[in-house]
Amino acid sequence: MAKILTKNLNLWYGTFQALINVNMAVQEKRITAIIGPSGCGKSTLLRVFNRMNDLIEGVRTKGKVEIDNQNILEGDFSELVQLRKKVGMVFQRPNPFPLSIYENIIFGLKVHHLAKKEEFDRIVERALESVLLWDDLKDKLHSNALRLSLEQRQRLCIARAIAVAPDIVLMDEPCSALDPQSTARIEELMRELKKDYTIIIVTHNMQQAARVSDDTGFMLLGELVEFDNTDKIFTRPQDKRTEDYITGRYG
C-alpha cells in the first residue's frame, strides 16, 4: 500500500498553475526522487506533503493527497500540527538556529510537548547517533550550531527533523550547498535512514537521483511526466521528454 498517494493534484499560485494533475504513489521506506529542470514544480510538490505552501499567500489546491489513507489537504490547525510532526523537512541551505546543538534538536520536542525534560538527553543522543554525529559532538552539545561545518549543520538539521519521530522526511535539494565528499556521505546517510523513514528528495542532480533513489519521478512544467523505478527511468524511459532530459538535451 502506498504511503503517500496524490490524486489529480492541481495547485495554483494566484493565476499561475504550478502543478497539473499530479498522480503518484510513494512507497513506504524507500527513497523517492523528484527530478526536473528549475521551475518545473518539484519543490512545490514536495511542499504539498507537509503543507508548507500554506505559508504563501494566494495558493489554491484541488485534488487529494493521502498519507496513510487520510486526506491531508483538509483539516484544521491541530491536524496540520500532527501532519508536520509526521512529515519532517530538510531544506536546501543547512539552516540550524543560531542556538546550541542541543537546543536545535529539542526545538521540535518543545513545540509538540512530546517529551519530558528528563528524556531530552536520551532523544538528543539517539537523534545525533542516527545522523552519525554523536561521536564527534557529544562533548560540545552546548556550543553554537553555527560553529559546525556545512555538512555537520545539514546532518544536524536532519537530526532536528527526526527528533520528533516522523514517518516521512522531505529533503529539498539537501546537498546543493555541499562539496562532493560531503554529498556522498549524506547520500550514504540517506540509505541508512530509509530503514526507518520514507524519504522523498527533490534534486536537480540526476546522478544523485540515480545513485540514491529507489523510485524517480520526472517533472516538467508542472506535470509529472513519468514515475517509475529509478533503474527503469534511467535506462528505459517511456516518455520522449524524460529521455531528452536524462540524456541532457535540456535542463
Place this chain on the structure above:
Amino acid sequence: MKTTTKQKIAFAILFLCTVIVVLPVLFVLAVVIKNGWPAINWEFLTTMPRNNMKAGGIYPAIMGTIYLVSLSTLFSLPIGLFAAIYLNEYAEENMLTRLIRLAIVNLAGVSSVVYGLFGLVMFVTFLKFGVSILSGALTLAIMNLPVIITASVEALASVPYSFREVSRSLGASRWQTIRHSVLPFAIPGILTGAILSLARAAGETAPILFTVAAFYLPNLPHSVFDQAMALPYHLYIISTQIPGIPQQMRYATALVLVGIVFSMNIFAVIIRSKFRKKKKW
C-alpha cells in the same frame, strides 16, 4: 586632469564634509564640559535647589527626568513591540496596513511641540490626569512609539525567513514561531531602538512643557499624579527665566543632561555591537 588627482580631490571633499558634521558635536561638548564641569559635585547632583534656584542642586530635576523616562518606556515599549510584531509577522499587505505604515513614518516626523499640545488636550484635560507625571509620560510614550515601532519592525525583518520556515515545518504555530524562533534573535535590535528613543525622551522639552513640568517644587513627587521637575525644562528656566543664576550652574545642568543622553546612546551602541558579533547567519 588625471583620474587619481580627481579621486584625491573627491576624497578631500568627502573628508571635509565629515569633519563639518563632527565639529559642532565636539564643540558643544567642549563648551559644556569646560564651563560645567567645575560646578559638578556630589551636592549639586543630590540636593534640592535653594535660594530661588541660584544655589543648591538639581536633584529633583534629575529624578523627575528618570521617572518620566522610565514610566514612558513602560507604556511605549510593549505597545510599540506588539504593534511591530503585528505589522511584520501577521498583517497582510493591503490598503489599511500601507496606511498604518505611512502614518507611523509621518508621526516620527511630527514636531515635538505638537505632541505636547496633544498631551495637554488628551491627557491633562480630556482624561483629567491633570498636569502630572502620568500625562507627561504618556505624551512622551506617544512621541516615542513611531521610533520604537520602526526599529522593532526592522529588527524583526532582519531575522532570516528560513528561521520561520524551519520552525513552521517542525509544526510550530505562528505565535510559537515568533516567540521562539524570531523574537530572541530580534531583541538586541529592538533594545537598541528603544534606548535611542529613551534618550530622545530624556532630552525633549516641548512635550513635557504643558503636561508635567513644574517651575519649582520643594519636594519630590509622591505619585504619578503629581507634577515633577525635569532636566530640559529646568535648564530652560534657569537659562532664560531667572536673572542672576551663576553661569556655571547652567552649564553643569546641561552637562548632566548631555551626560545622561550620551551614556544611553553609548549603551545602545554596545548592545548593537555585541549583537553584530553574535549574528553570523
